[in-house]
Amino acid sequence: MALMRCFTSPGGLGALALLAAACSGDSKDETVSAPTQTPEIVVQRPRLNYCPPGVGDEICDFAAAAEGRVQQSDAASLVGAGGPLDNATGRDALSAAIAAALPVSEAHPRTLRSITCPMVRVPPPEPNCTAKFGLVFATISEKEIDAGPIGILVLVFERAASGPRLTTHGIPEGPGRLYVIFGPRTTGGEVPGSDINGPGLGHGVYPVEVLAPGEEPYAPGAAEIIDGVEVRPLRIGGDTTLPDDVVVYLGPAPWAADSFAVLLWREYRGPDGAIRRDDLFGNAIAQHGPLGITAWAADEKFNDITLTACQEGACRGIGVGGWAGEFNVFRSIDGGITWTAAGRVPAMAFPKAVTGDGVIFGQYLARDVNERPVYRFFLHPSGREVTPPAPNTEPRSVPGLGVVWEPTYLGRSIGIEPSYDSAGNQLAGLFAWKLQARIAARFENGGIFASWTYTPDRPSDPHPAMNYIGRVEPSGHPSAIYSNETTLNWIGPFALGHRYLIGNAEVKPKPDSQIPFDVPAVLIDxxxxxxSPLRELNAGLPPQLQPFVRGAVPGRVARISNSTTCLNVREQATTTSASLGCYRDGVLLFERGETTTVSGVTWVAVTPPGGKPGWASAEFLERRAD
Incomplete structure (x- = not known):
């Protein structure tokens, strides 16, 4: 028997009796098995590939049926009984809008592309379709978004006892055209030409599609298997404390802001067990005067740090995040304690990665047709041009791996894009199916920690927008993969050995919170x-600033103190041994787990910034008791 595709009326969503009535009569899709038998009618109800969370089955059923009505220009069924457009004028205007915005074409049919929900202030803000929702129809794909002024139409409905009622319709313009097709799914944005926008918050977008007859919708909830490994969900645990043997680098900033002060703090446990905080950029300002810091980059150990600053006489601001003239460059090779002037670079050139040959800068030039930033890369101080291994990639320092060239993320790309090592070789074998990898660290045996983002191959891919963390063995196959909870998004993470990672996680704020965001530093086991949140890293921060983790280095440290001028780190545990360097108070030395006493002097085995392993006198070190 041939399957019929019929559509419900706005006032009877999901009612089988009305479906059967609508499909009876003159339908040519109905087949009678025998003249003497009662015809068996099989109704294939239009369904979506998935029903977005929070939207509800009633709206999803209505949205699936609405595609057919739009294809048929059925204005009477779309406006809804008793709604503001349920009159001759309203129906005629809707018919004209459908004809104008969605011209009939066999190659480009009228297709449902997304459901939009207004954002509401339920900290954090989230989409809510309880009172109103929008349906986005198009005859063009996201790749044809600039082909002309037509091809997209937004219909906005309010929910009533009698069913959805059309309140307005509009044709998006400019950036809104791509946004209403693609998303993002759960952050606010405007819908040009409609009144769906929440009170200053905009809406969330859920790309969807109507299934062909016989197709089964996506069924969430089953355990996910990736490369033979079952994905385990991460869970929010109770508060914990920073491990003893780790130095974490924080860049406090607002969670949602266009611009903010650039900070870099170093935090670790001091000899008394309390958290010690060192303001590394405060050191630069104390030594060189006021600095309008624009960006920075560091090597994987945070020994070699370069920053750029917009200073009076060389640079001027021309808008939020925009500068003209030249940036001054400052460099520290002792972990941010002493800073030296290191020349200038053109404004809008930002340090990206520190290498043995210099610092790779990316000079912002423009945005391409897909709104990705376009950079010119060069080494500082030589000025030598650096050619990326592939378009739309930029460099980043990765512990244990050096410089990696990764895709420039916009959060709305379709399809996986590879990463490359410093030699331009594609990092193959580090990616599971549809997962875009971001490497956190590589270990001595070749295994890695990585975080992944699920990358859809089309906007309406029903797989939820998920983040993952996992461990990949030297063979290239994952041995452990963890997924986030629906409320958990993380920044980072950074590896602390083979078991722990540190980063940030967005969690639901407490009901009495002063701000709608809570993004604490977290320890991931x-x-x-x-x-587990590391709330102690919020100490001294105003509520609007979050303690964003910018890097972490595992290992026990000793801090140089009371050295008068500087402390020599020597090749051997003796005052007559050659010096590997003389380091000022405040510099951190990583302990190697050994002490010895020679001629009454206690020596500690250490590794200084950027130096070879050596020995330092315990007399001038602040260190934890053994």
């Missing part, structure tokens, strides 16, 4: 699957 891959053995237990718990994500």
């Amino acid at each position: 891959l053995a237990t699957g718990f994500v």
Whole structure:
């Protein structure tokens, strides 16, 4: 028997009796098995590939049916009984809008592309379709978004007891055209030409599609298997404390802001067990005067740090995040304690990665047709041009791996794009199906920690927008993968050995919170699957600033103190041994787990910034007791 595709009326969503009535009569899709038998009518109800969370089955059923009505220009069924457009004028205007915005074409049919929901202030803000929702129809794809002024139409409905009622319709313009097709799914944005926008918050967009007859919708909830490994969900645990043997680097900033002060703090446990905080950029300002810091980059150990600053006489601001003239460059090779002037670079050139040959800068030039930033890369101080291994990639320092060239992310790309090592070789074998990898660290045995983002191959891919963390063995196959909770998004993470990672996680704020965002630093335990907030790193921060983790280096440290001028780190545990360097107070030395006493002097085995392993006198070190 041939399957019929019929559509419900606005006032009877999901009612089988009305479906059967609508499909009876003159339908040519109905087949009678025998003249003497009662015809068996099989109704294939239009369905979506998935029903977005929070939208609800009623709206999803209505949205699936609405595609057919738009294809048929059925204005009477779309406006809804008793709605503001349920009159001759309203129906005629809707018919004209459909004809004008969605011209009939066999190659480009009228297709449902997304459901939009207004954002509401339920900290954090989230989409809510309880009172109103929008349906986006198009005859063009996201790749044809600039082909002309037509091809997209937004219909906005309010929910009533009698069913959805059309309140307005409009044709988006400019950036809104791509946004209403693609998303993002759960952050606010305007819908040009409609009144769906929330009170200053905009809406969320859920790309969807109507299934062909016989197709089964996506069924969430089953355990996910990736490369033979079952994905385990991470869970928010109780508050915890920073491990003893780690130095974490923070860049406090607002969670949602166009611009903010650039900070870099170094935090670790001092000899008394309390958290010690060092303001590294404060050191630069104390030594060189006021600095309008624009960007910075560091090597994987945070020994070699370069920053750029917009200073009076060389540079001027021309808007939010925009500058003209030249940036002054400052460099520290002792972990941010002493800073030296290191020349200038053109304004809008930002340090991206520190290498043995110099610092790779990316000079912002423009945005391409897909709104990705276009950079010119060069080494500082030589000025030598650096050619990326592939378009739309930029460099980043990765512990244990050096410089990696990764895709420039916009959060709305379709399809996986590879990463490359410093030699331009594609990092193959580090990617699971549809997962875009971002490497956190590589270990001595070749295994890695990585974070992944699920990358759809089309906007309406029903797989939820998920983040993952996992461990990949030297063979290239994952041995452990963890997924986030629906409310959990993280920044980072950074590896602390083979079990722990540190980063940030967005969690629901407490009901009495002063701000709608809570993004604490967190310790991620891959053995237990718990994500535990490190609330002690919020100490001294105003509520609007979050303690964003910018990097972490595992290992026990000793801090140079009371050295008068500087402390020599020597090749051997003796005052007559050659010096590997003389380091000022405040510099951190990583301990190697050994002490010895020679001629009454206690020596500690250490590794200084950028130096070879050596020995330092314990007399001038602040260190934890053994």
